[in-house]
Each structure stands twice: as C-alpha cells, then as structure tokens.
Amino acid sequence: xxxxxxxxxxxxxxxxxxxxxxxxxxxxxxxxxxxxxxxxxxxxxxxxxxxxxxxxxxxxxxxxxxxxxxxxxxxxxxxxxxxxxxxxxxxxxxxxxxxxxxxxxxxxxxxxxxxxxxxxxxxxxxxxxxxxxxxxxxxxxxxxxxxxxxxxxxxxxxxxxxxxxxxxxxxxxxxxxxxxxxxxxxxxxxxxxxxxxxxxxxxxxxxxxxxxxxxxxxxxxxxxxxxxxxxxxxxxxxxxxxxxxxxxxxxxxxxxxxxxxxxxxxxxxxxxxxxxxxxxxxxxxxxxxxxxxxxxxxxxxxxxxxxxxxxxxxxxxxxxxxxxxxxxxxxxxxxxxxxxxxxxxxxxxxx
Amino acid sequence: xxxxxxxxxxxxxxxxxxxxxxxxxxxxxxxxxxxxxxxxxxxxxxxxxxxxxxxxxxxxxxxxxxxxxxxxxxxxxxxxxxxxxxxxxxxxxxxxxxxxxxxxxxxxxxxxxxxxxxxxxxxxxxxxxxxxxxxxxxxxxxxxxxxxxxxxxxxxxxxxxxxxxxxxxxxxxxxxxxxxxxxxxxxxxxxxxxxxxxxxxxxxxxxxxxxxxxxxxxxxxxxxxxxxxxxxxxxxxxxxxxxxxxxxxxxxxxxxxxxxxxxxxxxxxxxxxxxxxxxxxxxxxxxxxxxxxxxxxxxxxxxxxxxxxxxxxxxxxxxxxxxxxxxxxxxxxxxxxxxxxxxxxxxxxxxxxxxxxxxxxxxxxxxxxxxxxxxxxxxxxxxxxxxxxxxxxxxxxxxxxxxxxxxxxxxxxxxxxxxxxxxxxxxxxxxxxxxxxxxxxxxxxxxxxxxxxxxxxxxxxxxxxxxxxxxxxxxxxxxxxxxxxxxxxxxxxxxxxxxxx
Numbered sequence: 001x002x003x004x005x006x007x008x009x010x011x012x013x014x015x016x017x018x019x020x021x022x023x024x025x026x027x028x029x030x031x032x033x034x035x036x037x038x039x040x041x042x043x044x045x046x047x048x049x050x051x052x053x054x055x056x057x058x059x060x061x062x063x064x065x066x067x068x069x070x071x072x073x074x075x076x077x078x079x080x081x082x083x084x085x086x087x088x089x090x091x092x093x094x095x096x097x098x099x100x101x102x103x104x105x106x107x108x109x110x111x112x113x114x115x116x117x118x119x120x121x122x123x124x125x126x127x128x129x130x131x132x133x134x135x136x137x138x139x140x141x142x143x144x145x146x147x148x149x150x151x152x153x154x155x156x157x158x159x160x161x162x163x164x165x166x167x168x169x170x171x172x173x174x175x176x177x178x179x180x181x182x183x184x185x186x187x188x189x190x191x192x193x194x195x196x197x198x199x200x201x202x203x204x205x206x207x208x209x210x211x212x213x214x215x216x217x218x219x220x221x222x223x224x225x226x227x228x229x230x231x232x233x234x235x236x237x238x239x240x241x242x243x244x245x246x247x248x249x250x251x252x253x254x255x256x257x258x259x260x261x262x263x264x265x266x267x268x269x270x271x272x273x274x275x276x277x278x279x280x281x282x283x284x285x286x287x288x289x290x291x292x293x294x295x296x297x298x299x300x301x302x303x304x305x306x307x308x309x310x311x312x313x314x315x316x317x318x319x320x321x322x323x324x325x326x327x328x329x330x331x332x333x334x335x336x337x338x339x340x341x342x343x344x345x346x347x348x349x350x351x
Numbered sequence: 352x353x354x355x356x357x358x359x360x361x362x363x364x365x366x367x368x369x370x371x372x373x374x375x376x377x378x379x380x381x382x383x384x385x386x387x388x389x390x391x392x393x394x395x396x397x398x399x400x401x402x403x404x405x406x407x408x409x410x411x412x413x414x415x416x417x418x419x420x421x422x423x424x425x426x427x428x429x430x431x432x433x434x435x436x437x438x439x440x441x442x443x444x445x446x447x448x449x450x451x452x453x454x455x456x457x458x459x460x461x462x463x464x465x466x467x468x469x470x471x472x473x474x475x476x477x478x479x480x481x482x483x484x485x486x487x488x489x490x491x492x493x494x495x496x497x498x499x500x501x502x503x504x505x506x507x508x509x510x511x512x513x514x515x516x517x518x519x520x521x522x523x524x525x526x527x528x529x530x531x532x533x534x535x536x537x538x539x540x541x542x543x544x545x546x547x548x549x550x551x552x553x554x555x556x557x558x559x560x561x562x563x564x565x566x567x568x569x570x571x572x573x574x575x576x577x578x579x580x581x582x583x584x585x586x587x588x589x590x591x592x593x594x595x596x597x598x599x600x601x602x603x604x605x606x607x608x609x610x611x612x613x614x615x616x617x618x619x620x621x622x623x624x625x626x627x628x629x630x631x632x633x634x635x636x637x638x639x640x641x642x643x644x645x646x647x648x649x650x651x652x653x654x655x656x657x658x659x660x661x662x663x664x665x666x667x668x669x670x671x672x673x674x675x676x677x678x679x680x681x682x683x684x685x686x687x688x689x690x691x692x693x694x695x696x697x698x699x700x701x702x703x704x705x706x707x708x709x710x711x712x713x714x715x716x717x718x719x720x721x722x723x724x725x726x727x728x729x730x731x732x733x734x735x736x737x738x739x740x741x742x743x744x745x746x747x748x749x750x751x752x753x754x755x756x757x758x759x760x761x762x763x764x765x766x767x768x769x770x771x772x773x774x775x776x777x778x779x780x781x782x783x784x785x786x787x788x789x790x791x792x793x794x795x796x797x798x799x800x801x802x803x804x805x806x807x808x809x810x811x812x813x814x815x816x817x818x819x820x821x822x823x824x825x826x827x828x829x830x831x832x833x834x835x836x837x838x839x840x841x842x843x844x845x846x847x848x849x850x851x852x
Contacts, residue, residue, distance in 0.1 A: 211718070212715070212721050213721060223701070225696060226697055227700070228659070229698065230679075231683040
C-alpha cells in the first residue's frame with residue numbers, strides 16, 4: 001500500500017528521452033534486417049532477382065501469414081490460438097471430402113470450409129468465455145480434438161480422386177479446376193494467394209487500428225478489468241477474436257488444399273508454430289510492442305525471404321528451422337531486451 | 352512486564368517518500384498491542400521492517416535490550432519475531448497436501464527431501480499441528496490444502512509461525528478472510544498465546560475486534576505514532592488521531608444541496624456475508640458520501656450498483672424501473688457510471704493517450720460506422736483537459752505520464768462530462784494532491800447541482816466532509832448512520848462508526 005506509490009511514480013516520471021540509438025534499433029531494426037537480407041540475396045543470387053521468384057516467395061508465405069493474422073487477433077485480446085494449424089489441416093480434409101466424396105462444386109467446398117473454421121472458433125470461444133478455461137489450454141485441447149476428428153470420416157486416409165470408399169465403390173468426385181485455380185490463378189502478375197494475403201492484411205490492420213472494435217480488443221488484451229469497467233463486453237470480443245482466427249485458419253487451409261490438390265491428412269501440421277512465430281515476430285516490428293497485422297505480414301515476408309534465399313544458396317532443408325528460430329529470437333530481443341516499453345501482450349504466454 | 356522488542360527512531364523511505372518518520376515503540380511480553388491507521392499511515396511498512404523484509408530502515412531495533420539488525424526474514428525469525436501476513440494465499444501452496452504445507456519451511460530449506468514419503472512427513476506435520484492443538488485426522492493431513500477451509504488455512508499458517516516459539520508474533524489483518532465464528536476461534540488462540548507470555552502486534556481495521564482482543568492501542572498516522580491508549584480505549588480520541596484534524600472546508604462558498612427526486616433505490620441490500628441488509632435511496636441533486644474504514648463494504652456497494660459484482664442479496668430500481676445490471680456495460684447503458692478505487696488496475700490502459708482514455712467508454716461518439724475519427728477523439732480529449740484543468744502538454748500525452756491528481760481528473764472527467772444519472776466515485780481522492788482534489792470536489796458538486804445523483808466512497812472522513820451533502824456511515828457492511836452534514840457532527844459520525852449494536 002504505502003510502498004506501492006513510489007514504485008509506480010518512478011516509472012511514470014522517468015524522463016522521456018529523445019530518440020537514441022537503442023530506440024532507433026527497436027523501431028527500425030527489424031525492417032533494416034529485412035532490407036539487408038533482401039539486398040544481400042538480390043546482389044548475390046541472380047535467380048532471386050526474377051519477379052517470378054518474388055511472387056512464388058510471397059505465394060508460399062501467404063498460408064503462414066494468413067494463419068498468423070488470425071493468431072495476431074487472438075493475441076490482441078490477450079489470448080493465443082493454438083488450434084490454427086489443426087484448423088487449416090481440417091480445412092484441407094473438409095475441402096477434399098466435399099469435392100471428392102460428395103462430388104460437390106468448388107464453391108460449396110469453400111463455403112463448407114469457412115463455416116467449419118467459424119465453428120471451431122465458436123467452440124474455442126465457448127471453452128474460453130463460458131467454461132473459463134485458459135486460452136492456451138482450451139485451444140490446445142481443440143487442436144488435438146480436431147486433428148483426430150478429421151480422420152474419422154476418412155478413416156485416416158488422405159482423400160484424392162479415385163479413393164476406394166468403405167462400400168467398395170470409387171469416390172465419384174475430384175478437385176474441381178476452379179478450386180485448383182485458387183492457387184494457380186493470378187490477378188495480372190499477382191497470384192491469387194498473394195492477393196488474398198494482401199487483402200486480409202489490410203483488412204485486419206484496418207479492423208484492429210482504425211475501428212472501435214479493434215480499440216476495444218487492444219484494451220481487453222492490455223487490462224481486461226479496466227476494459228470491463230469502462231463498459232466493454234469482454235466475452236463477446238474474445239469470442240469474436242477466436243471466430244476470426246478460426247476463419248483465417250480455414251482460408252489458409254483452402255489455399256493449402258488448392259496447392260496440394262488432395263486431402264493430405266498431414267497438411268497443416270507444421271503451420272501452428274510458424275503462424276505463432278510470425279505473429280510474435282510481428283509484435284516487434286516498428287517498435288509497436290503489441291500484436292499488429294502489418295508486423296505479422298512483414299514478419300512472414302522476412303521469413304519467406306530468408307527461406308527462399310537460403311534455399312537458393314543450396315542450404316540443406318534442415319537449416320529452415322534454424323533460420324526461423326533465429327528470426328524469432330532476434331525479434332524477441334528487440335521486444336523484451338531492448339525496448340523500453342513494457343511488453344504486455346505476449347509476456348504472459350508461456351511458450 | 353518485560354519488554355521484548357524495542358524500536359528506537361525507526362525510519363523508512365521509498366525514494367523521496369518517507370513512510371516511517373521515527374517510530375519509538377516498546378512491545379511487551381504477554382500483551383496484545385493493536386495498531387490502527389488509515390491507508391498509507393505506514394502500518395505495512397512497520398510490519399515489514401520488524402519481520403526483516405525491508406532491510407534499509409533507519410534507527411535501531413533492540414531485542415531484550417540488545418541492538419540487532421533485521422536484514423532478512425530469517426534473521427528476524429532467529430531473533431524470535433514471526434509474522435503471519437494478510438494474504439493467506441501468499442502463505443499456503445495449493446497442490447501440496449496439508450501435511451506438506453505444515454512443513455513447507457523445512458521443505459524449502461531442504462531439511463526434508465522433496466521425495467520424502469508421507470510416512471516420514473506425517474509425524475512431523477502432526478508435531479507442528481500440535482503447537483495449536485490442531486487435532487486433524489490423517490485424511491485431512493493427506494488432502495490437498497486447496498480443500499481446507501480458509502480459517503483452518505489461517506490456523507495452519509499460525510501454527511507454522513508458532514513452531515519457532517516466537518517472542519513477538521505479528522498478525523496483519525488476520526481476520527480479513529474469516530467469518531465471525533472462525534475469527535472467534537482465532538481470538539481464543541491469541542488469548543492463550545498472550546497468557547503464555549508472547550508479545551503480539553495486531554494490525555486490523557476492525558474496531559470491534561481491537562476492542563475485544565487488544566490490551567493496548569497504537570494509532571499511526573503519516574508515519575508517526577499519534578497516540579497510545581491503554582484498555583479500555585478512548586475510541587473518539589483514537590479515531591480523531593487516526594483520521595486527522597477536520598480540514599478547513601470552504602463552508603462559506605458551499606451551500607448544502609438537498610436532493611429531491613429519488614433516482615436509485617436499493618432494497619434489502621446485503622454487502623458482506625455477515626452484515627445486515629438495508630435500504631438506501633440515492634437522490635438526484637446531492638452528493639452522498641459513504642464513510643467507512645477499509646473493508647467495511649463501500650467497495651461492495653459501489654461495485655454492486657455498477658454491475659461489476661453482485662450484492663450478497665438485494666434489489667435495485669433506477670428511476671422507478673427494476674435495475675439489475677449483469678455487467679458494467681448494462682449500468683453504463685443506463686447512465687450509471689463508476690470510477691473504481693484502484694486507478695491503475697481499474698482504469699488505465701498502459702500507453703494510451705489522454706484522448707484514448709477519455710473516449711474509451713463512449714467510442715460511438717468518436718466513430719462513424721465504427722471507424723474511429725481521430726480528430727473527434729483529440730477534440731474530446733482536449734475538452735476534458737480544458738474543462739478539468741489537467742496539466743498536460745496535449746491530448747496525445749500518455750495518461751501514465753501524468754501525476755496522480757491529473758490521471759484522476761482524466762478518469763473522473765471522462766464520465767462527469769456526460770452528466771450521469773448516477774455517478775459512483777470510489778476513493779476518488781486517493782493519491783491525489785490537494786489542488787487536484789479541490790478541483791475534483793468542485794466539479795463533482797457542479798454535476799450534482801446540475802441534477803446527477805452522486806455517491807462518493809471514502810475511508811477519509813475529511814474528504815467526505817469536503818465533498819458530500821449527505822453522509823452515510825458503514826461499519827462491517829452495516830449502515831450505521833444516514834444524515835445531512837448540517838444535521839450531524841464529526842463526533843456523531845465517529846461515534847456511529849464504533850457503535851457496537
């Protein structure tokens with residue numbers, strides 16, 4: 001009680017210093033690193049300079065980035081959605097089943113997948129808001145649940161055209177051309193997945209930083225009690241965040257399904273860690289020190305550049321995780337070690 | 352009686368804030384010495400110095416006439432000083448059995464192996480329990496402490512302290528989590544210890560308890576001992592010393608407002624589990640002040656009216672219609688607003704500017720189709736800065752960078768500017784300098800004069816007498832007094848506070 005006051009005021013009254021080197025590093029360090037690597041690869045690898053390389057890099061990044069945007073929204077409300085990878089994986093299976101086993105159109109598959117994503121988000125929201133289970137634990141349970149559940153109707157098999165069904169007949173449908181076009185098609189030179197990535201990034205950024213809903217979500221993530229006492233209906237916004245995350249993971253799964261062209265049951269397995277990593281990396285971009293959409297997109301792109309560059313330089317595949325780990329580590333150093341701002345959003349996440 | 356611990360000129364500062372300003376106190380064996388003091392009087396700091404938590408104190412502590420330096424809790428303990436702190440949850444470890452909790456100190460000191468079997472633990476746990484004659488069954492000792500009643504957890508912590516056979520036992524608000532029956536059990540134990548010659552330092556806000564258990568009463572204010580009373584206590588004097596002189600109120604400029612219209616009616620509201628239900632009507636056009644010591648139910652009253660928590664029992668009507676907010680959002684929709692007592696935990700979003708903080712409860716006003724209008728926000732932020740004389744460079748300043756008084760102006764101002772139907776201000780003057788407090792009082796009274804029903808909770812009678820027209824007295828959740836200031840006196844209010852029915 002009595003000794004609380006000075007502790008607060010000393011932090012509060014700390015003189016605000018002008019931009020010094022440390023602040024510059026925190027603000028622009030991440031972008032500088034991205035530009036540096038880009039320039040390095042651009043100068044040393046001739047193939048890296050092709051615009052097709054750029055687009056294929058962005059296309060390949062889009063799946064992780066879109067799932068990462070969903071994770072970002074849940075981090076904004078102070079949570080973390082661990083079920084995104086499994087949701088994307090389930091989306092692949094749902095899309096394959098709709099088209100191959102039930103011989104439906106691609107558009108039906110898209111709707112089915114988006115609805116499934118929203119339902120998973122709603123289920124997470126139920127566990128977290130109504131059952132009061134901590135976010136990490138609830139979404140972890142959901143992750144296992146849907147990873148297993150998606151295998152039951154397909155009896156653990158990948159779904160592709162020509163699949164022999166339980167009654168001995170051959171599955172009647174196949175991945176429609178239209179559906180496969182999600183991955184192959186492009187708007188001018190820009191592949192559709194990159195278009196979707198760009199649109200969702202801008203939409204998420206707008207939602208989080210320019211609307212009142214985003215404002216309320218940030219408040220909930222920072223101080224839920226203060227948000228509640230100011231009239232925010234905390235439960236509803238948390239639920240909304242997990243629904244958004246579920247739908248985004250489903251969109252990532254759609255692109256993935258279109259890319260592989262079959263209901264690969266292992267699809268999306270590695271997506272969770274990548275998506276969480278880019279969202280975490282995103283918190284450090286521009287010294288924001290809070291989850292934000294542009295940061296997540298930029299984090300995903302940096303990792304994409306590094307993976308493409310190192311692959312082109314003939315680094316073996318197992319270097320990929322080392323690269324991701326280093327990027328995440330550097331981002332965390334920016335956020336936690338160098339930044340003067342208190343890192344409040346992800347600090348409580350025991351990863 | 353023999354003096355066990357003697358303090359000479361104890362001082363303690365945090366930064367430039369001097370919390371203890373020279374405490375001279377002798378604690379005698381076989382006596383219960385109670386300490387009374389308002390928030391920030393220095394009680395907690397005094398306890399922490401004695402129990403070795405704050406090592407950088409000034410002055411001397413003598414034990415049996417020999418000067419000692421209390422650098423660590425272990426040093427204090429080795430000199431026979433043991434403390435049971437206020438929060439039971441800080442002392443017990445859920446997930447461990449009751450027996451293991453009895454032996455927790457041995458476990459952390461590695462005197463008992465973590466993998467020790469229950470067979471070795473049980474007899475030693477029973478030894479600790481025997482200090483207080485706690486004859487608990489084996490299956491109780493084996494069960495997780497989580498399931499143990501709070502009072503028993505408190506007794507366990509006490510036993511753990513007593514096992515060192517302390518010469519001085521410090522009890523900090525030991526009954527705050529206990530029911531009345533449970534508290535009586537604790538008192539019996541305290542009386543027995545006293546008769547065995549233990550010196551006891553008893554800190555509490557509950558006057559009735561102090562009256563029942565203490566042999567001597569020390570009143571602390573602003574880091575100084577103001578008075579020292581033998582039993583039976585002169586409560587009027589003790590409270591007078593605790594709460595300070597009546598401050599000069601601008602009687603000449605303020606005219607007492609008497610409200611006319613009933614706005615918020617509470618029926619059969621029960622604030623605390625063991626308090627009596629009461630009815631209360633808040634009227635528009637006056638400021639109702641609720642005076643009570645810490646834990647007397649003021650916060651429960653504020654939070655219940657605002658929908659932040661539920662009353663134990665009771666109903667409300669607002670302007671004649673039934674009013675039962677399930678969430679603060681419901682209350683806000685009915686123009687019932689509250690400023691919570693803990694400014695930092697309850698209102699401040701770190702890094703947010705003044706403008707963001709001001710507009711947060713009313714984002715509709717500063718957005719079009721839910722898209723934020725930055726200019727409108729800054730305009731609104733500036734209007735609160737201007738209207739409430741907030742000392743700040745601009746509405747972009749982070750709220751956290753302001754002084755306590757200016758922070759409070761921002762978080763009070765964001766509601767007052769709306770001319771609320773009911774405005775609940777819980778401890779609005781805590782950590783607020785005199786100038787800012789004056790400004791807030793003036794604004795609060797203006798809003799009431801313009802037709803709001805305003806209710807202010809405070810543990811400081813001076814504040815209540817400065818801001819309120821009508822004063823309510825709460826003690827242990829019971830409504831003891833309800834009168835206009837012109838109809839009552841400071842002495843009457845203090846008398847009602849200590850009245851035991």
